[in-house]
Every structure is written in C-alpha cells, then in structure tokens.
Amino acid sequence: MQATAQIGYDSKSEGDVIVTRLDAALNWFRKNSLWPMPMGLACCAIELMAAGASRFDIARFGAEVMRFSPRQSDVMIVAGTVTYKMALAVKRIYDQMAEPKWVVAMGACASTGGMYRSYAVLQGVDHILPVDVYVAGCPPRPEALLDALIKLQDKIAKEPVLSTLKKVA
Amino acid sequence: MTARELALQLSAKFSGLISEPTEFRGEITVKVMDAGRIAEVCALAKSELGFDYLVDITSVDNYGEDPRFEMDYLLYGYGHRCYLRLKTDVSEEKGGLPTVTGVWRTADWHEREIYDMMGLRFVGHPDLRRILMWEGYPYFPLRKDFPLAGKGSEVPEVAFTEPAPLQGGPFVTIAGGKDTISREPRVRIPETDALEMNARLERRRDIKEAHGKAHGPGRIEPPAQTAKP
Numbered sequence: 001m002q003a004t005a006q007i008g009y010d011s012k013s014e015g016d017v018i019v020t021r022l023d024a025a026l027n028w029f030r031k032n033s034l035w036p037m038p039m040g041l042a043c044c045a046i047e048l049m050a051a052g053a054s055r056f057d058i059a060r061f062g063a064e065v066m067r068f069s070p071r072q073s074d075v076m077i078v079a080g081t082v083t084y085k086m087a088l089a090v091k092r093i094y095d096q097m098a099e100p101k102w103v104v105a106m107g108a109c110a111s112t113g114g115m116y117r118s119y120a121v122l123q124g125v126d127h128i129l130p131v132d133v134y135v136a137g138c139p140p141r142p143e144a145l146l147d148a149l150i151k152l153q154d155k156i157a158k159e160p161v162l163s164t165l166k167k168v169a
Numbered sequence: 170m171t172a173r174e175l176a177l178q179l180s181a182k183f184s185g186l187i188s189e190p191t192e193f194r195g196e197i198t199v200k201v202m203d204a205g206r207i208a209e210v211c212a213l214a215k216s217e218l219g220f221d222y223l224v225d226i227t228s229v230d231n232y233g234e235d236p237r238f239e240m241d242y243l244l245y246g247y248g249h250r251c252y253l254r255l256k257t258d259v260s261e262e263k264g265g266l267p268t269v270t271g272v273w274r275t276a277d278w279h280e281r282e283i284y285d286m287m288g289l290r291f292v293g294h295p296d297l298r299r300i301l302m303w304e305g306y307p308y309f310p311l312r313k314d315f316p317l318a319g320k321g322s323e324v325p326e327v328a329f330t331e332p333a334p335l336q337g338g339p340f341v342t343i344a345g346g347k348d349t350i351s352r353e354p355r356v357r358i359p360e361t362d363a364l365e366m367n368a369r370l371e372r373r374r375d376i377k378e379a380h381g382k383a384h385g386p387g388r389i390e391p392p393a394q395t396a397k398p
Contacts, residue, residue, distance in 0.1 A: 084330045086302055117333045118309045119319025120302075127331075130376050 026161045030074070030100065031153040032062040037073035037097060039090060042080030044107040044139040051142035061149050070096040075152065076129070077145070081109040082122040091128045102156070104148050105131045108138045172197040175218050179253075182213055197214040201257040206238065208267040208340035210255065211242065215272050220244035220253060223273035226280065228287045232313035242269070249350075265290035279388060286311035303328050 036058075038048055045136045051058045058064050067073040070093045082090055094103070105125050108114035111134045113123035125131060132155060176190035176199050187210070188200040201210050214220040224243040231237055236258040244253045257264055269276045269289040280291045281300040288309035291297060298304065305324035308315055316332070323329040 029229075038254070084328045088326070088328055113333065117318070117331070117335055119308075119315070119330060119333070123331070123333050126376070127372055 023161045024157075024163065025157060027157050031156040033065075034061075034074045034102075034152070034156075035065045035067050035072060036063055037070055037076040037093065038066050038068070039076050039078045039093065040077070040080060041082060041086060041090075042107075042109060044079035047139045047142055047143065048077060048079040048106065051145045056142035056146060058146065058149070061146065061153065063149055070094070071098060073097050074100065075102040075104060077104045077106055078110040078125045078129070078131075079106040079139075081114065081116060081130045082125050083120050084118070084122055084151070087122045087125075087128055090125065094129050100159075102132045102152055103129050104133045104135065104145075104152060106135045106145060106148070107140055108136065111135070114138060170249045170251065172253055175220075175246075175249070175251055176253055178218060179210070179214060182217075183210060186210070186311070189341075196252060196254060198254040198256060201255055204257040204259050204263070204266040206259050206267075207240070207242070208272065210270045211272045214244060214253070214255075219246040219248045221247055223269070223279070223293065224252070226269075226276060226283060228283045228289060228311075230287060230313045238287065240266065240283075240289070259289060264288070265292055267292050268294040270294055285309070288312065301309050306330075382392050 038045065040048055051057055052064060052066060063075070070076075074097075076094055076097065078090065095103070103125070105111045109116060110120070110125045112130075113121050115138070117123075122128070133152050135144050135148045137144050172366075174188055176187075176197050180187035180189070180199065183206075186202050186206060188202065190197045190199050190200075201207055222245040224245050225241075227241045229239040229241065231239060238258050238259040238261070239268055240259060242255040245251070251254065257266070257289070264291070268280055270280065270291075271293070277296065278293070278300060279297070280294055281298060283289050284291065284294075284297055285299040285301050286309060299306065302310070303324060305327060307322050310319070318332045318335050319330055321329075321331050
C-alpha cells in the first residue's frame, strides 16, 4: 500500500513495529481527528453545514465531529460576521477550549469584517483570537473550507510538540 | 372609504392639530403639529377610524435643522384596507414624545429600536432598554453626527467597539459624479495603509504574547515617498 510505503513500514520484515518520531506520531493523531467548534454566526455557517453534509463530507478529513462544547473541540471555525456584541462571547468560548487548539477564520467577515465597515462589527476575528488559516470568499464554498482544513493539517504536521510542552514543576 | 377621507375625519376630530392631507404616489400623509399629543391621535385613529395595525414607526434625523427629529407612524386598517402616515416633529431639547405602546402593543420594540439607534425617549414606555446594542453603549449610531466609521467604547466584560478605518472608500460616495467610478473613488493612500496594517500587527503581537502562538504576515514598511503629480 502507498500509505505504508510513506512511513517506511514493511509488515513482512518488521512485524507489528513502526519506527517514527514521537512528534510526528502525535501530530498525525492530532491532524486526523480535528474536532471543530462550529462558531456559526452568519451565512458562512450554511456553507459550513454543507461541508459537513454528504456531498462534500468533511468526514473524509476526520473533522466531522462537530462539538458544540468548547471543552471537546480542537479547532474553532469562525463562520460569519463577528459583531462587537458577540466578540467577547467568541473569545470566551475560545478560552474554554483545551490546548492544543486552532482557529479558522471562514469568509470575508470573520477575516476582515468584510463588507461591514461599521460601528457594530469587529474588523476581523484576529483582533481577539490567533487565527491559523483565513478562508477567502463571501461566503466561501465548502471546497474552500476543506482546502483550509487540509492546509491546517499540513501546518499541524509541522508543529513541534515535545519541545514546546510545558514542564510540570 | 379612502385614506384621504379617513385623514380628513381625523383632522376634524382634532381641529388645528392635524395638517391637510398630502398625497404622494397614492399614499396619504398628515402632520401632527404637537408631538406631545401623538398618543391621543393614534388612540382615536385606532378606536374610531379602524386603524388596527401599526405597520412601522421610524425616525429621521434632519441634522442641522430645527426641529431636528421627525417621527413617522405608518398605520393600516384590515377593515378598510387603507394606509395612513402620521408625521410629527421632535426638537432636540425635548428629545422625546409619548409612547403609543398603550394603543398598539407592537410599538414596544419599534420604540426601543428608535431609542437605541436615535436616542429619542418615549414617555410612558413600559420597558425602554436598548434592543440591538448593549446596555452601557454610550452613543446613538444612526444620528447624523455619529461618524460612519463608528467610535471606540468599552463596557468591561460585555463588549467593546473600535472605529473601523474607511480609507476614503469604497463606502464613501461622492454625489454628482458622471459615472460609478467617479462617484465611488477607491482612494488608496499607501502611507495610511501601512500605518493601519502596522497597528493591526501590533494587536496581533499582543495576542501572540497572550497565547504563545505566531501567525499572520510580517511587518510592512511604508513605501518610499513618491512624487505627487
């Protein structure tokens, strides 16, 4: 199989043993089971739902487990217009998510405020959260969100894990 | 029964208070001269003239004129199927008028919206709180002297606002241009862009320090001063 060749695993000679780096293994676990926190705030949420449904099927990338509890989520998908009235609630939900956690800003509004240059709309969710991937579009198609998810997986695969772990005193 | 006849009946009941009906594109409007009596007029329009449905209440800010505010009430009767618009002026010193929630209960949220956006107070309203913005937000954003970009504010633990840079457009239009391009100049001032981007990066650095994660592009240097034509 192609997949086994990639990690240099030969079942005939190595039996049940896989040799890899622990960082790579941890990242592999992480990137293939990203549980999204669907922060659906406007029409982008409709495309987010489409990405989760059978036609586009976000389950192909291991991210189908939409958790409406921040405690069980890995990636917050901010899908829609973040008003100032909602901003601190979004921040609070992000703070409630357990590490490691990532943020996808889906669509023009979440990325920059979009067409709402207004007294009522936060001009990009990156004013309050560290965004990993921005998705262009108004709203972006589900393919664009899936592309962002793949980009996020690539990013996670390259993250150092063990060297950044906090030492327990 | 036409809307004009109903309007004339209304002015007959309140002699001198209600103007002659004016017609524009088939819609009848009368002006109520004293905003303080609007609730009386509305109560009678409902009870005796059959205007049982309040379609909408809106307000207009004629900034720089006196009286500054204008209130519009759009009434409809399911029995006679006629519309009638009532207008009345509210000066800035008064800043309010009687509520019509006692006449039509639907006026509750309409009046809360006008209070929230325009800052007019409705005397006798049962629950005059902001409806869209949060309690403690200090401005009335649909007033004409409120800047398009908004203003900064903060209510701790509730919400904050920041002015949104408009950068000369595309939302600022200039009247009288011969085509769309001249009416909506998408002015880009490179120096301003760089300043804004760097302010944004500054905020990102704060987030990075708080969360220990790097993201986004690097710092942008403003372009060298180019010769102006």
